[in-house]
Amino acid sequence: MAIKLGALVLSAVLFYFGTGFAPVPALTWLAPLPVLLLAPRVSGKATFTVAFLAYLLGLTNQVNFFLRTPSVPLPIGIGIIIGSSLLFGLVVWLFRALGRRGLLLLAACAPPALWVSLMYVTVLTNPTGIIWPLATSVADVPAVTQVASVTGAWGVEFMVLLAPTALAAVLWPGAAVGARLRAGVAGAAVCLLALAFGAVRLAGADSTGWRGVAVISASRYQWAPDAAKPDTQALVREYVKEIAGLPAGIDTVVLPEGTLGTDEASLERALAPLREVARDRGVDVVIGVVHRTPEIKYNYSVDLPADASAPLYYTKWHFAPGEPFRRGDKLVFARDRVGLANCMDLNFPTPIRDYARAGSSLMAVPAADEFGNGWQHSRMGLLRGVETGLSVAWAAQWGTPMISDPWGRVLAERDTESARQPFVAAFADVPSGPGPTFYARFGDWFAWLCLALAAAGLVALRSAPREPGRGVGGEGAVRQRAAGQEEPSRG
Incomplete structure (x- = not known):
């Protein structure tokens, strides 16, 4: 015994x-x-x-x-x-x-x-x-x-x-x-x-910088706050200020999943300040938006291009059972073939493996995370990057915003759960990577x-x-x- x-x-x-x-x-x-x-x-x-x-x-x-x-x-x-x-x-x-x-x-x-x-x-x-x-x-x-x-x-x-x-x-x-x-x-x-x-x-491994990337997260958890409310509009202005204050050389900024909750009336107005700062700073801004229509909800990763062209909408592929969301099935690329995904999508081999085979070098991933699992889930994203040969920009609401390179080396990260300041930001130059790996193929x-x-x-x-x-x-x-x-x- x-x-x-x-x-x-x-x-x-x-x-x-x-x-x-x-x-x-x-x-x-x-x-x-x-x-x-x-x-x-x-x-x-x-x-x-x-x-x-x-x-x-x-x-x-x-x-x-x-x-x-x-x-x-x-x-x-x-x-x-x-x-x-x-x-x-x-x-x-x-x-x-x-x-x-x-x-x-x-x-x-x-x-x-x-x-x-x-x-x-x-x-x-x-x-x-x-x-x-x-x-x-x-x-x-x-x-x-x-x-x-x-x-x-x-x-x-x-x-x-x-x-x-x-x-x-x-x-x-x-x-x-x-x-x-x-x-x-x-x-x-x-x-x-x-x-x-x-x-x-x-x-x-090639450490030569190819693209400047930043992830920014508010240190207070707010899931899809109503974009029509004054508090949410103030949150957007604070994000705009954080983006404007980033150092030179940043090409892509990723914000968390569910940063905003929108409907047909509020979507364009809510994104307008972020589109403006994207144009002024010459950066692509990727933001997680939960969008409601009379028929169904969408969990988007939205790319706001630096050239002020129309936003690109990636619809999340994977959800927990019972979630009232439309499921996506299409790859969406930002500038320079940057792939868009969303949180739980990286719990599965697809779509990230498809992005690697399609020529992406970087995944922009708005994420949420919660109740202590942020570090572990960010490492899930990191491992997907090693599998496929991609850098990963992981912007978590409540967890570990992180940037990793295609070899799984953490280039920058912050922790929102222990942060005392209202926002945390991590930024790094990511290499272009080795191309699709054996596993990706x-x-x-x-x-x-x-x-x-x-x-x-x-x-x-x-x-x-x-x-x-x-x-x-x-x-x-x-x-x-x-x-x-x-x-x-x-x-």
Whole structure:
């Protein structure tokens, strides 16, 4: 009982501090290890239960968000918490089951593949998409995240789990030396190759400035305030003042999602002061507008061009269930092929991958964020940029306005939740980038590879007999001792 409780508490604490809204990346890699080391020493039922509870307790760092957010309906939030905890329990159970059959190489590789596979199924079925739990936690370590340019962020999720499963396989009690060696070499080779690729890719990164970009956010959260009201008109004037005060060299300014709420009568009048400052400063201003018509609502990212030409309207593609918005399906480009998107759109591979293939180098993304998840969601945007080879200008209402380059390096960011001044602004020169990445061109091939690898692991459970006594304290060892048999020596 003590060893189970110890593994449960240690993994739960590591998950609590290694994932979520303010993670410590080093702890992300360590969090699965205690329950993986426990697995050979207890029953399959105990393995699954301890792993499930450890992940569930670790996710208490995000409960407040799911209880309060309107962006993710509570049933879906509960499903994410419980479903991902069940998945982690299944991952550790599969590690144990393969290890007890002497298949340590598969035990190292198939469980991370199963994790990625079911996360991928989530993207295909969950209307709110996914915010990668492990990849976002290590998103501020660019050497790790570069593999996403080839595999998508699925490769980062896989690698973060592969390291502890490979180490636990090497430490499997009573296993043959050859089996341990194969698991350890394979795990180390994959991780080291990914890190070497990251180092080489970063060494070749072009930091030459191509476009000056700024993100500006009010530090008080106001979702789609009525543009006809005096307070909202004052807010627009304050934004105009902030834009006018930006340093020289800025070409694109991005404001948050839902900065204004408009209707047919107020839309043009509300945008007029921002169009004027865009013309006077020679900048494109991208602003989030929630627009109401008698029939339906639109969540727009609106580009106000520097040349005073007509505004461009991008309609948000992805919404939580039940939201009364018209869904968009078209790409919209500002000057110099700058792509427009909106907050939850980056929870999905499209449209950002489509923008990369269409020649964009920068995504202008008005966002909202809320209740503490701003940093994590901004890193979702950053990872999408690494995947596709795009810079990202992320302007959050309540979170972390951020500018990242195509290699996932944060060029500038601010925090609205702790800000004391009424507005925060971040600005930087972004490079043009490497062009569409392998992932942008070929999509989720790695997720499909993980589906095949996970299937191979599950098939192996049926085809390979369990080796009695495999693992100290396992069920087979208990039965052997009860029968007076000796466990055969290994290696």
